[in-house]
Amino acid sequence: MDFLPVPEINRNLSHPDEGSLQKEKSINSPLIGTGGKKREMNIMNHATDFSKLHASDLLPARDGEKWTEQFLLAVVDVLLNYIKKTFDGKSKVLDFHYPHQLLEGLEGFNLELSDQPESLEQILVDCRDTLKYGVKTGHPCFFNQLSSGLDIVGLAGEWLTATANTNMFTFEIAPVFIIMEEIILKKMYKIVGWGESEADGIFCPGGSISNLYSLLVARYKYFPEVKTKGMMALPNIVLFVSEHSHYSLEKASAVLGIGTDNVIAVKCDERGKMIPSDLEAKILEARKEGHFPLYVCATAGTTVYGAFDPLAEVADICEKYGLWMHVDAAWGGGLLMSKKHSFKLCGIERANSITWNPHKMMGVPLQCSTILIQEKGLLYACNQLSAGYLFQPDKQYDVAYDTGDKTIQCGRHVDIFKLWLIWKAKGTCGFELQINKCLDLAQYLYRNLKTRENFQLVLDAEPEHTNVCFWYIPQSLQKIQNKTELSRKLHQVAPKIKSQLMEEGTTMVSYQPYGDKVNFFRMVLSNPATKKSDIDFLIEEIERLGKDL
Amino acid sequence: MDFLPVPEINRNLSHPDEGSLQKEKSINSPLIGTGGKKREMNIMNHATDFSKLHASDLLPARDGEKWTEQFLLAVVDVLLNYIKKTFDGKSKVLDFHYPHQLLEGLEGFNLELSDQPESLEQILVDCRDTLKYGVKTGHPCFFNQLSSGLDIVGLAGEWLTATANTNMFTFEIAPVFIIMEEIILKKMYKIVGWGESEADGIFCPGGSISNLYSLLVARYKYFPEVKTKGMMALPNIVLFVSEHSHYSLEKASAVLGIGTDNVIAVKCDERGKMIPSDLEAKILEARKEGHFPLYVCATAGTTVYGAFDPLAEVADICEKYGLWMHVDAAWGGGLLMSKKHSFKLCGIERANSITWNPHKMMGVPLQCSTILIQEKGLLYACNQLSAGYLFQPDKQYDVAYDTGDKTIQCGRHVDIFKLWLIWKAKGTCGFELQINKCLDLAQYLYRNLKTRENFQLVLDAEPEHTNVCFWYIPQSLQKIQNKTELSRKLHQVAPKIKSQLMEEGTTMVSYQPYGDKVNFFRMVLSNPATKKSDIDFLIEEIERLGKDL
Incomplete structure (x- = not known):
């Protein structure tokens, strides 16, 4: 079942020492040759000669079923080989090359595209090379990002999602996924401490977009006229984030036409936690200057220090001054799943909105990010435009399940299934x-x-x-x-x-x-x-x- | 290699008649039983008993390699079976059920989640059922959306993308994909008629977000102070879209704080094409009322009629009055690949920005959408915030390849590989x-x-x-x-x-x-x-x- 084995560096995990760390040897197996011309392959121990096959031989081609199966199994063989290496502590995390090297093309791996089709054999080699020159984010020694690991059930979920190749805008074309999203969101409301039938939420492409949603919905809640009249109709709104908060709040302010100058930084203590007294002082100061304090973002798990802001104290202040409270728990939200650690997010149930990324601490493959809103109906009211050509009201089923008009997107990728499947498993x-x-x-x-x-x-x-x-x-x-x-x-x-x-x-x-x-x-x-x-x-x-x- | 075959309706494609159309028979094969309790399976002709295995037996578990391989191959078997049915004209496009039926659970398919793990056998059955109750968007008789079909090479690309499980924000963790994005974007600039080294672009989650980018960047180009000071610092900007344009422009206006009232609809002729004289009249009217005409969105391939706006005439007007010209070619952009049909987009090379979704007419799996900007550097200037913890300037490679700060996202899904692989193939x-x-x-x-x-x-x-x-x-x-x-x-x-x-x-x-x-x-x-x-x-x-x- 091996596919063009690549020599590995020899790393002994239990007793790593300098001597055992050697530069990886030349990668070019004699089987590959140069320039992508002559190759032999031994995939799945069958005799399919992919050098004579092309994409046009695959389904929907007549008699394409057999080649489709053979080709996809050969791809899976490449992937399985990669998966094994990913989990093998003795393999390298990456095989680094500079941008110009990749642009110029490495031996047998030419990224340029041509007018004419390549053989399926070349496609398989390209698949292998793409993985070879990438980064094994699932490797036990990959510590570079908040999201790492390769969950096998989640991976299976992604393979299925890709095969289903559908879109979350309507129940009509994604019935099962729409219901799964509802079920999981309700589960998340409950874990957060909200009533499951009163809250609302959506899966969206990443934590930055989740944070953008929170600010968008907060602005709409206080000033629904913003949707039709724009920021011109509003007083000078300001928002408060801690010095250690994620930069996406500033980004969202720029996008939403609020402006980064209206994002006021609240001081943190030496551990990176927002100082509530400074928040209160900044709110009062802003009021005095004639600004309208609208929104506070507290962070549960900051990007650099992993700090948890004092949510209950922030909630008190938001309540006192009538501000929207958002909790960016993109990174820390996972701790809600742990009886031992969930106390660190105590007070999160008082938030008006929450960002929580299952693709980080819960180990779900990328992307899987949510925005949760405590008040039901807001998300829809804020975003809906009722385009008749997508959201027909005269369908045979309850069109409340057509979630597309709750979002700022039109098409929306299916990010729910992998999470649902992992949760089941x-x-x-x-x-x-x-x-x-x-x-x-x-x-x-x-x-x-x-x-x-x-x-x-x-x-x-x-x-x-x-x-x-x-x-x-x-x-x-x-x-x-x-x-x-x-x-x-x-x-x-x-x-x-x-x-x-x-x-x-x-x-x-x-x-x-x-x-x-x-x-x-x-x-x-x-x-x-x-x-x-x-x-x-x-x-x-x-x-x-x-x-x- | 068959996995729990499901009886199919008997549809004769060449002579379909009422008689041959029967309701699908009861789906529950005797192999499945009820309640998800007792099942027999015959996957890949091996004897693995998945009923005794759980997610915890898979990698990174010790000795998890074998089970991981067996499990993933069993999943692939489910997927292959589905793929065959997708392309089989005799199979149904969908097996419709109402939301409440899915919520209550269909026989053997219970969507609720529990505290305790399920066996891998149940997971496999769930995978099969998820596909069974979904919609075959790749079926030759699925005509419901602008994106349809199931490209096998693209699918392989998505499987690999999921396995690589990385993120587009930096070259550091997605070196190959970042370079592929650069190569493909340059190809697209060239096809559009732009100089490849002068333009800019990014892949983003769907055409609505692409359109949002165009408006965001246009606003920044005319009023760079908006980034820090917000809409308050700007005159009353207005934009122009045709009556037949996509609703995402209105949505973007609401999000960006411009307001939907400031989106002015331009009349279309009976074919759904924008009437240039009406555009010009509306621009003059807006000026007279003291508004600042900023932006025009012309559509190349409208959603309902598939109409192409007269791009060259729109470009003349934009030039005359100094407006940003965006072309929403989400749906029509694919025609640029055809020597026979590309004339319909004549004038697109004069656009300041273009939305083009390869996941529609080019048949790439969802999602795959681009925003192309004619002026290099704008996208970065508009969006960058230089968060030090993600975009360190002191790396060993040229950090211009860290594209993350060009976007409104932080993490960005890898949408490029499937397109690259299809293009190769x-x-x-x-x-x-x-x-x-x-x-x-x-x-x-x-x-x-x-x-x-x-x-x-x-x-x-x-x-x-x-x-x-x-x-x-x-x-x-x-x-x-x-x-x-x-x-x-x-x-x-x-x-x-x-x-x-x-x-x-x-x-x-x-x-x-x-x-x-x-x-x-x-x-x-x-x-x-x-x-x-x-x-x-x-x-x-x-x-x-x-x-x-």
């Missing part, structure tokens, strides 16, 4: 298990780093989420007395190590400067495949590559 | 062939309907796109003299027939009222699997179900 308790595990690992990393001389934690406090932020300080920097020089040099350490990690392809972790802090590593965990040994490996890799800097 | 000429074929079929339908007494065409003119709009007029209505009564009765005909078509599951076609016209059928063709006999079948189905109304 794991049960609510399955999410809890994997989330608790990731949080335990974060604690393990934190405690481990605390004991190491060359590492310094950005926050000396047990992590609330899986974010662990730290500097690596090479020996040579430890002697530097001049603070400016130290900062300047320390700022360069993380990018240098990261670039080296990527070129060797052994692991990926994010870094950034933040506020007055120079570049530091931000470790996040959301992949159930990650083990303690992978975390040890990351630490040792950073030491290996950083010690002589 | 078919070549540019492959798109041309399939598009020409669809247009030929539309002409065939039009000419066919013209000869039939019971059908009346909404437009008595050869179709420019694949839209063919018509009424079916049952015998009983042909005698009615009173126009009001005739209208009232005719208005009910299409919904009744459509509802019957869906309940029998034989074909799906859209209908709507439009302007002063009562409900009529809108036929559209974009599926390369459709043949003349499928079109004949649609006509005969409508006659069969409508003749006694």
